[in-house]
Amino acid sequence: MSFRGEEDYIKQIFQLQCDNPSSAYVKTSELIQLTGHAAPSVNEMIKRLVSKGLLEYNRYVGVRLTSEGEHIAANIIKKHRLWETFLHDYLNYKWDEIHDEAEALEHITSDRLSEALYAFMAHPKTCPHGNPIEVSIDDQHDSEEILLINASTHHAYRIIRVKDTPDVLEYLDRIHLKPGTTIRINENDPFNEFIEIKNDDRTKTIGYRLAKSIVVKKLE
Numbered sequence: 001m002s003f004r005g006e007e008d009y010i011k012q013i014f015q016l017q018c019d020n021p022s023s024a025y026v027k028t029s030e031l032i033q034l035t036g037h038a039a040p041s042v043n044e045m046i047k048r049l050v051s052k053g054l055l056e057y058n059r060y061v062g063v064r065l066t067s068e069g070e071h072i073a074a075n076i077i078k079k080h081r082l083w084e085t086f087l088h089d090y091l092n093y094k095w096d097e098i099h100d101e102a103e104a105l106e107h108i109t110s111d112r113l114s115e116a117l118y119a120f121m122a123h124p125k126t127c128p129h130g131n132p133i134e135v136s137i138d139d140q141h142d143s144e145e146i147l148l149i150n151a152s153t154h155h156a157y158r159i160i161r162v163k164d165t166p167d168v169l170e171y172l173d174r175i176h177l178k179p180g181t182t183i184r185i186n187e188n189d190p191f192n193e194f195i196e197i198k199n200d201d202r203t204k205t206i207g208y209r210l211a212k213s214i215v216v217k218k219l220e
Contacts (some may be wrong), residue, residue, distance in 0.1 A: 007076050007192055009035070009045050009109055010054060014073030017137050025062035028147065065137075073136050079114045080106040081127035083184045084164075086117060088128040095178075096169035129169070130161025131180030148195060149188075149211040152190060156184045156219040163191055163213035172175070174216075 011036055016026045029057075031042050046063055049055035054069035065073060074186055083102035087093040093101070101141065109117075118133070132139075145160055159181045163171060177199070186203065187196040194206040 004047070006049065006054075006149070008054075009049065009073070010065065010069055010073045011080075013055070013063060014070060014077070014137065015137075017064060018135070018139070025064050026195055027062040031063075068135055074087060075111070075114075077135055078118075078133055079109045081131060081133045082117050082121070082124075083109070084127045084129070085121060085124050085133070089121070094173065096130065096166045096173060097162050099166070103119050109206075126161070126179070126212060129164040130159070131164070145215050146217075147212055148206070148214040148216050149186045149208050151188060151195065151211075151216060152218075153185050155190050156182060157216035158182050158219055160215045160217050162215070168210065168213045171210065176200065176206075177214070183216070 009031070012031065013026050016030055016034070017024070022027075026216060028042060028046070029040070031037075032039055035042065037045075046057055047056060049069070050057050050063075054066055054072065055063050055065050056066055058103075064194075070074060083105045084098040087098045087101055088095055103107060112173045116193060124133055148159075149155070151157055159179050161179055162177075175182070183197045183199045186198055189195070190208075195206045195208070195211050197204050197206060
């Protein structure tokens with residue numbers, strides 16, 4: 001596997017650790033599912049990262065990044081989100097077009113170039129999808145931020161961030177829902193699995209699949 005493959009694994013483990021702060025370890029089965037790689041390939045990569053001091057392995061629990069591994073992962077993610085921001089804000093890429101480009105650029109960007117890009121854009125706080133540019137596993141999620149699927153009826157919310165998968169982004173772009181948008185929940189129907197929202201004096205119906213990809217914060 002290439003060095004890029006190692007960086008991708010480190011980044012994915014970092015994100016899994018961030019998504020589940022109650023557990024310090026990531027199960028091997030989670031990595032197999034996330035990467036789509038066969039178990040022998042995943043185990044081979046784990047051994048390689050452990051030998052380089054980037055990963056700790058507990059055969060009964062799973063894996064977790066060392067402090068050096070965390071630093072590398074956070075740096076890769078920062079580069080990725082800086083490129084997403086540059087492509088979107090300065091080169092007029094659509095927000096559903098920037099992920100793959102940034103995925104390639106993050107691996108060939110030096111720290112010097114990354115910091116120059118960061119300064120050139122006046123140190124943006126978030127990428128176009130609403131995710132923070134600078135991240136840490138120790139960062140605490142705002143307790144008031146929830147998935148849209150858990151939003152309460154008759155309350156207003158602001159969209160904070162969205163999952164950066166092309167199909168989700170393309171659809172959200174069509175219905176004009178982006179980070180910073182204020183919406184009001186008219187109805188949350190768990191039986192039929194849809195949420196009716198209102199924004200810009202228009203009513204829209206969103207299925208639960210999409211609602212699981214949107215993070216919001218209550219305004220009232």
